[in-house]
Amino acid sequence: MNAPVHNHPAATQALIAKLGPEKVRTDEATCFAASFDNMRLSFMPEAVIRPGVEDDIGIILKLANEHRVPVTVRGRGTGNTGASSPIKGGWVIHLDHWDKIEIDPISAMATVQPGAITAKINDLAAPFGLFFPPDPSSLKYCSIGGNIATNAGGLRAAKYGVVRDHVYALEGFLPTGEKVRWAAPLRKFVSGINIRDLWIGSEGTLGIITKAVLKLVNKPLARRTFLLACRTDEGALDAAAELMGLRINPSVFEFLDTQTVEAAEKMRAKRVFSTEELKGNPATHAILLIEIDGHPAALAEDAAKVREWIGRHAVAFRETEIEIEAEALWDIRRTCSQAMYSLGNAKLNEDIVVPFKSYVALIRYTREVRDRTGLATPTFGHAADGNFHVHIMYNRDDAEHCRRAEKAIYEVMQKVVELGGAITGEHGIGIAKSPFLSLQHTPAEIKAMRAIKLALDPNGILAPGQIFEPLNVWDYRPVKVTLAWDKH
Numbered sequence: 427m428n429a430p431v432h433n434h435p436a437a438t439q440a441l442i443a444k445l446g447p448e449k450v451r452t453d454e455a456t457c458f459a460a461s462f463d464n465m466r467l468s469f470m471p472e473a474v475i476r477p478g479v480e481d482d483i484g485i486i487l488k489l490a491n492e493h494r495v496p497v498t499v500r501g502r503g504t505g506n507t508g509a510s511s512p513i514k515g516g517w518v519i520h521l522d523h524w525d526k527i528e529i530d531p532i533s534a535m536a537t538v539q540p541g542a543i544t545a546k547i548n549d550l551a552a553p554f555g556l557f558f559p560p561d562p563s564s565l566k567y568c569s570i571g572g573n574i575a576t577n578a579g580g581l582r583a584a585k586y587g588v589v590r591d592h593v594y595a596l597e598g599f600l601p602t603g604e605k606v607r608w609a610a611p612l613r614k615f616v617s618g619i620n621i622r623d624l625w626i627g628s629e630g631t632l633g634i635i636t637k638a639v640l641k642l643v644n645k646p647l648a649r650r651t652f653l654l655a656c657r658t659d660e661g662a663l664d665a666a667a668e669l670m671g672l673r674i675n676p677s678v679f680e681f682l683d684t685q686t687v688e689a690a691e692k693m694r695a696k697r698v699f700s701t702e703e704l705k706g707n708p709a710t711h712a713i714l715l716i717e718i719d720g721h722p723a724a725l726a727e728d729a730a731k732v733r734e735w736i737g738r739h740a741v742a743f744r745e746t747e748i749e750i751e752a753e754a755l756w757d758i759r760r761t762c763s764q765a766m767y768s769l770g771n772a773k774l775n776e777d778i779v780v781p782f783k784s785y786v787a788l789i790r791y792t793r794e795v796r797d798r799t800g801l802a803t804p805t806f807g808h809a810a811d812g813n814f815h816v817h818i819m820y821n822r823d824d825a826e827h828c829r830r831a832e833k834a835i836y837e838v839m840q841k842v843v844e845l846g847g848a849i850t851g852e853h854g855i856g857i858a859k860s861p862f863l864s865l866q867h868t869p870a871e872i873k874a875m876r877a878i879k880l881a882l883d884p885n886g887i888l889a890p891g892q893i894f895e896p897l898n899v900w901d902y903r904p905v906k907v908t909l910a911w912d913k914h
């Protein structure tokens with residue numbers, strides 16, 4: 427935990443006087459809980475504010491500008507990049523209690539407050555035959571405000587798109603404290619410059635979202651799940667590219683490399699595929715998990731194409747359209763993240779993207795890094811859109827491990843950009859990836875981003891230090907805490 431810099435006691439007192447002590451907390455326990463996200467680097471704020479009404483946000487921001495107090499917005503703190511950590515101290519605005527959700531089944535829209543938990547939107551939309559497709563693995567814990575601010579993706583992004591594809595309108599406050607509305611609850615809106623889309627994915631640096639109108643889509647009537655084993659990583663990735671060429675449009679298409687499968691199988695009571703199924707060769711194998719969904723008639727046609735394709739590429743496979751059996755097929759994907767801790771007590775979890783033509787080059791590079799550094803590099807991810815989670819497993823208490831991991835991750839990022847890819851596809855930059863921003867973007871591009879930030883936030887009070895100031899995260903030690911999602 428890094429001590430707070432109490433530079434703004436007069437401003438905090440003025441805020442308490444305006445909003446009341448029940449909305450502005452300065453006790454250590456509250457401040458600590460709001461000082462880190464899933465990255466677990468703690469930076470203590472001076473106060474945590476839970477606004478009562480929307481106008482409170484205008485009051486907070488106006489005072490913050492007057493006294494130059496840093497302000498960071500917090501959803502539910504599941505972010506992986508430290509983006510909701512108040513790295514310059516100041517105030518945290520915590521919006522987890524603003525969680526109303528209203529479904530309009532006729533226009534297929536949901537009007538939500540930012541603290542609403544993503545999974546709950548689906549719970550309420552389901553009775554109308556609707557759903558909100560973006561499904562980050564954290565959907566039972568994260569907020570829609572955080573999803574919009576990071577332009578979150580998920581398992582079904584390849585077919586249904588990411589959060590940006592499902593936002594009609596946003597309401598909120600500029601960093602200077604004025605209330606704004608970007609677009610409206612309409613299917614079409616092209617009036618003026620589209621700042622709604624600038625806010626999406628801006629990681630809480632350009633404004634505070636207080637309401638969003640989301641696009642819902644029809645829930646598919648049926649789904650079919652396939653799980654298959656391929657002999658090698660390269661074999662699985664070549665097969666993945668071929669499947670995409672068959673125009674099947676899978677709603678889920680996950681790849682687990684041989685390192686990931688090996689770690690996950692060790693943790694499971696029973697192997698997914700038996701030695702007999704693997705044709706007497708229980709050696710390492712990669713796994714592909716596929717789901718197709720839609721109308722049952724169309725599904726039958728696509729399923730036939732998938733089976734033919736499986737025949738050309740898999741050593742073993744399973745298939746089901748029964749919900750409970752599908753859950754069993756998902757089990758290895760759900761457990762693989764935790765299973766990796768058998769390979770090191772800490773992990774770097776990246777969310778890079780590469781084009782189809784570079785899949786094999788990427789996976790070969792991760793193995794090259796493993797062989798060179800002695801650190802495991804299990805990789806899994808979304809084979810339909812090239813968004814892979816490359817991990818580097820290391821021992822946090824071993825200085826040599828940390829040195830190797832730090833160097834290796836920089837090299838992985840360089841390689842990703844060289845392969846025509848992106849350093850992040852869903853988690854964002856925050857502080858975690860700030861040292862890599864200049865690998866991805868030219869000075870002119872970064873200057874343009876900074877100019878937009880300056881135009882909307884002239885005093886630089888909102889999320890200062892995020893994205894643009896490279897921070898060496900290795901100078902800080904993560905706090906040891908158990909978070910709600912750790913066992914899931």
Ligand SMILES: Cc1cc2nc3c(=O)[nH]c(=O)nc-3n(C[C@H](O)[C@H](O)[C@H](O)COP(=O)(O)OP(=O)(O)OC[C@H]3O[C@@H](n4cnc5c(N)ncnc54)[C@H](O)[C@@H]3O)c2cc1C
Nearest residue numbers: 501502503504505509562563569571572575579629630635
């Ligand atoms: C187990 C696990 C699995 C995950 N899987 C995925 C995944 O599959 N896909 C994916 O994309 N991410 C994933 N994540 C990362 C994380 O869940 C997402 O980034 C999520 O969108 C963050 O939501 P949150 O409410 O926790 O936001 P926070 O972590 O609190 O904040 C994230 C960012 O949003 C900003 N923000 C929050 N609320 C507002 C607001 N009202 N107005 C303006 N800015 C705001 C914050 O300032 C910060 O910059 C995963 C995380 C975990 C722990």
